Amino acid sequence: MQINEKIWAFWSQEKRPTPCLVFDLDKVNKNYNEIVSEHPHLKVYYAVKANPAPQVLKRLVSLGAFFDAASIEEVRMCVDAGADPQNISFGNTVKSSESIRLAYELGVRLFVFDSEEELIKIAKNAPGSNVFCRLDVDCTGSDWPLQEKFGCSVEEASAFMQKTVDLDVTPLGVSFHVGSQQRDPRAWDRALTDVAELFGDLESKDIVLKMINLGGGLPAAYRKEIDPIPSYISDIYHFLSERLSRFSELEIMIEPGRAIVADAGVIFSQVVLACVRQKTNKRWVYIDIGRYSGLIEACGNAIEYNILTEKDADPHSHAVLAGPTCDSEDVIYRMNYELPVTLEEGDLVVFPNAGAYTTTYATKGFNGFMPMHEYYL
Numbered sequence: 450m451q452i453n454e455k456i457w458a459f460w461s462q463e464k465r466p467t468p469c470l471v472f473d474l475d476k477v478n479k480n481y482n483e484i485v486s487e488h489p490h491l492k493v494y495y496a497v498k499a500n501p502a503p504q505v506l507k508r509l510v511s512l513g514a515f516f517d518a519a520s521i522e523e524v525r526m527c528v529d530a531g532a533d534p535q536n537i538s539f540g541n542t543v544k545s546s547e548s549i550r551l552a553y554e555l556g557v558r559l560f561v562f563d564s565e566e567e568l569i570k571i572a573k574n575a576p577g578s579n580v581f582c583r584l585d586v587d588c589t590g591s592d593w594p595l596q597e598k599f600g601c602s603v604e605e606a607s608a609f610m611q612k613t614v615d616l617d618v619t620p621l622g623v624s625f626h627v628g629s630q631q632r633d634p635r636a637w638d639r640a641l642t643d644v645a646e647l648f649g650d651l652e653s654k655d656i657v658l659k660m661i662n663l664g665g666g667l668p669a670a671y672r673k674e675i676d677p678i679p680s681y682i683s684d685i686y687h688f689l690s691e692r693l694s695r696f697s698e699l700e701i702m703i704e705p706g707r708a709i710v711a712d713a714g715v716i717f718s719q720v721v722l723a724c725v726r727q728k729t730n731k732r733w734v735y736i737d738i739g740r741y742s743g744l745i746e747a748c749g750n751a752i753e754y755n756i757l758t759e760k761d762a763d764p765h766s767h768a769v770l771a772g773p774t775c776d777s778e779d780v781i782y783r784m785n786y787e788l789p790v791t792l793e794e795g796d797l798v799v800f801p802n803a804g805a806y807t808t809t810y811a812t813k814g815f816n817g818f819m820p821m822h823e824y825y826l
Contacts, residue, residue, distance in 0.1 A: 451757070451801075452715055452757070452799060452801055453473050453712075453715060453801070455473050455474070455475070455747070455826055456471045456472075456715045456826065458826055459471055459824065460715075460717055461632060461805030465543055465717075465822060466501045466822060467717050467718050467719045467737055467738075467797075467821075467822065468716060468717065468718040468719075468736075468737050468738035468742060468743070468821040468822075469532065469714050469716070469717050469820055469821050469822040469823065469824060470714050470715070470717075470743075470803065470804070470807060470822070470823045470824070471711055471714065471715050471717065471826065472500075472502070472504075472505075472714040472715075472804055472809060472823065472824065472825045472826065473713050473714075473826055474504060474508050474709075474713070474825055476710075476712060476713035476804075476826060477505060477507070477509065477709060477710065477713055478512060479510075480495060480678070480708060480709045480710075480712070480713070481495075481509065481512050481514060481688050481709055483677075483678050483679055484667075484678060484679075484682060484703070484705060484708070484709075486679055487679055487683060488682060488684060488686060488701075489725070489806070490512060490530070490701070491682070491701050491702075491703060492515050492700065492701065492702045492703070493514050493515060493702075493703055493705065494514075494515040494516055494517040494538050494540070494702055494703065495509050495514050495515070495516050495517065495592075495692045495704075495705065495706065495709060496517045496519075496540075496665050496704050496706030496707075497516055497517060497518050497519065497523040497526065497527060497706075498519050498523065498706060498709045498809060499706025499707055499709070499710050499711075499805045499806055499809070500804055500805055500806075500807075500808060500809065501523060501526050501708075501712070501809060502808070503526070503529070504529060504825035505825070506526060506530035506532070506613075507530045507531060508689075508710060508762075509530075509709075510530055510531045510532050513537075514622075514668060514719050515531050515537070515538070515702070515822055516536060516537045517537075517538050517540040517665075517704040517706075518537055518538065518539055518540060518541075518552075518557075519540060519541040520541065520548065521547075521548040521551050521552055521796075524537055524539065524551075524552045524555060524557060525555070525767065526688065527558075528555055528790045529584075533556075533594040534552075534555050534556030534557045534558075535556060535558060535759070537557050537559070538557075538559045538560075538662075538702075538704075539550075539557055539559065539560045539561065540561050540624075540704065541561070542561050542562055542567060542583050542599050542600075543566070543567070543599075543708075544548060544562040544567070544570070544571075544646065546570050546573070546574050547800065549571055549574040550574040550575070552575070552587070553574060553575035553578065557575075557578075557582075557658065558575070558577075558578045558579055559578065559579050559581070559621070560575055560578055560579070560581075561580070561582070561583055561624060561662075562580055562583070562609070563579050563581060563582060563583040563584075563599055563601045563606075564601065564609075565608075565609055565612060568580065568609055568612060568613070568616065568618070569616070571618060572613075572616035572617050572756060575619070576617040576673070577617055577618070577619075578618055578619070579618070579619045579620050579621040580613065580618045580619065580620060580621060581620075581622040581623055581624050581660060581662060582601065582606045582609055582610060582622075582623050582624070582626045583599055583600045583601070583623075583625060583626070583646070584600050584602070584603065584606055584618075584623060584624070584625045584643055584644070585597075585599070585600025585625075586600065586626070586636075586640040586643055587603055587627075587636065587637060587639050587640070588624040588626075588627055588628030588636065589628075589633070589636065590627075590628070590631055590632060590635070590636050591627060591629055591630055591631040591632075591633075591636070591781050592628075592629065592630035592631075592632075592667060592668075592751055592752065593627025593628060593629035593630055593655060593746075593751050594629075595626050595628050595629060596629045598626075598759075599626070600625065600626075600744075602647075603643050603646050603647045603650070604609070606623065606647055607647060607650045607651060607654075610647075610651055610656055610658075611651075611654060611656065613656075614656075619769060620648075620651075620656060620658060621658065621659055621660045622659060622660025622661055622662060622663075622699075622700070622826075623644055623647060623648075623658060623660075623661060623662065624662030624663075624664055624702075624706075625640045625643070625644070625662070625663075625664050626664035626666060627639075627640055627664060627666040627667055628666055628784045629666060629707065630663065630666070630668045630669070630751075630752065631666035631667070631668060632668050632673075632675060632676075632709065634676075634680075634684035634685065634688075636666070637663060637684070637685045637688055638684075638688040638691075638692070641661075641688050641692040641693070642692060642823075643740045644661060644692070645671045645692040645693050648693060658699075659698075659699060659700055660699060660700040660701075660702065661689070661693075661696075661699055661700075661701055662702040662703070662704065662785070663685060663702065663703040663704070664703070664704050664820045665704045665705060665706055665707070665777045667681055667703075667707065667708035667717070668681075668707065668708065669707045669708055669711030669802055670711075670712065670802060671711075671752060671753050671754055671755060671802055672753040672754070672755055673753070674723075676683060678708055682703075684721060688783040688794050689701070696756070706805060706806075707805040707806065709762075709803050709805075710805045711803070711804050711805040712803040712804065712806070713804040714800060714802075714803050714804020715800065715801050715802075715803060715804075716743065716799070716800040716803040716807060716821070717739065717797065717799055718737050718738040718799070718800070719736065719737050719791050719794075719795055719796065719797060719798065720734060720735070720736055720782055720794055720795060720796045720798060721735045721737050721773050722734075722735040722794060723735070723792045723793055723794070724767075730769075731768075731769055732766060732767070732768045732769070732790075733767070733768065733769045733771055734768045734770050734771070734788055734792055734798075735771045735772070735773055736770065736771075736772065736773065736798050737772075737773050737818075738772060738773070738821060739771065739773055739774055739780075739781060739794055739815075740772055740778065740779050740780070740781065741772065741774055741779060741812045741815040741818070741822055742772065742807060742811045742812065742815075742818055742820060743807035743810055743811045743820075743821055744772070744781050744800075744807065744810075745787050745804075745806075745810040746771075746806050746810065747778010747781045747782060749786060750782065750784070752806075753782075753785070754768070754800045754801075754802070755800065755801050755802060756786065756788070756799070756800060757798075757799040757800075757801065758788065758789055758792065758796060758797060758798050758799065759790050759796065759797050760789040760796060761789060762790060763781050763789040763790065763791045764789070764790050764791075765787040765789055765790065766787060766788075766790050767784075767786070767787050768786060768787065768788040768792075768821065769782070769783050770782045770786055770788070772818040773818060774815060774818055775816055776815075776816065807821075808820065808821065808823055
């Protein structure tokens with residue numbers, strides 16, 4: 450079974466109750482350094498929602514990272530972990546006035562918006578702050594497109610930025626998100642074409658922006674291989690140089706989450722039941738973790754995790770993989786997976802590269818199944 454040696458050594462010695470996540474913090478160092486290796490001035494704003502564990506946040510603070518917070522609670526987590534509030538971006542375009550005010554009182558001075566109403570709220574509750582506008586861009590090529598709920602058009606963004614002249618905020622720049630698990634670097638090029646159009650339009654109106662936030666989207670390796678992350682960063686900088694002649698004068702931000710923590714965590718689970726349903730003649734394998742305890746991203750095969758067992762040398766056949774709850778929708782994968790035919794109750798089932806968007810998606814205890822245990826090494 451090929452798993453991170455440090456994590457496997459811990460599991461082999463400790464045999465902790467399942468389901469659990471075991472996380473190697475040293476992988477955070479490695480992944481963070483890969484992102485900034487060729488472009489040390491690139492500001493990495495870690496997407497806290499990917500894994501907000503205090504141990505992860507503290508490690509990133511020690512590395513000099515910045516933070517992208519989606520709620521006042523995440524802002525507080527970052528501050529509690531030692532982050533300078535000046536290094537936190539309140540990166541959700543939908544915020545209550547109270548959340549904006551509380552973040553401002555904590556010292557946050559960077560806020561995003563994508564509507565005139567949100568911009569006015571920021572100006573009222575966080576006067577003097579820097580603001581940036583999120584564009585709605587083409588997410589083609591991503592496993593999980595992020596469109597419609599967030600972002601605005603170039604024309605809307607231009608109008609909103611012109612509105613800042615009459616408000617007590619500073620128009621700093623623009624952001625976008627090319628979709629989660631984006632494998633095609635050209636997606637950033639398409640987005641930067643829109644950014645260049647917006648910059649040019651605003652400069653003609655004497656509004657000069659100073660920042661581009663490249664958003665998230667850097668992929669992690671699951672069942673499909675990905676190009677090395679530094680190659681994505683290199684391609685993006687190439688696109689920047691082509692699309693914006695003065696890009697070297699700009700502050701460049703990026704908001705990775707998955708790319709920093711996914712391969713740092715491994716989920717250990719066990720088989721609860723393996724049986725064949727006579728009506729459909731399908732084999733079902735039920736394990737002690739499911740949609741409601743951390744694997745919600747498997748819905749619709751949006752994220753296809755690798756699955757390892759200690760019986761992988763045995764013959765395989767197709768199986769439906771399901772969670773343990775008394776809910777018919779608690780199915781992890783209905784297709785595309787083959788598992789050992791010898792699996793039975795108590796057998797180990799392992800999900801490598803599961804350090805992102807697993808613990809944070811778990812319910813508080815649906816059906817009485819408590820969230821998985823977490824161990825940070």
